[in-house]
Amino acid sequence: MTKKQKELISRIEAMEARYQEVKRVLGELENKESGQWQKDFEADEAGLIPQDLPREVLSEDALYNLLAEAGEILASEKE
Numbered sequence: 001m002t003k004k005q006k007e008l009i010s011r012i013e014a015m016e017a018r019y020q021e022v023k024r025v026l027g028e029l030e031n032k033e034s035g036q037w038q039k040d041f042e043a044d045e046a047g048l049i050p051q052d053l054p055r056e057v058l059s060e061d062a063l064y065n066l067l068a069e070a071g072e073i074l075a076s077e078k079e
Helices: 003-033 035-045 060-078
Strands: none
Touching: 003 060
């Protein structure tokens, strides 16, 4: 196997690993309808989460926009 082929395989393996991780995380975010997300959201609304803790994941708009963007990227990849 040539050096160029090894680099190609290495790059594809790295992209595949990232793809699988993104797919897993998006699946978790899509399941935000689960009771746990609602409980976390309510805890934030009740002031139980420190103000300095990043919590964009609790923003319905941010999640929707992220999932929509991911869908657009996937759709453009299929074209």
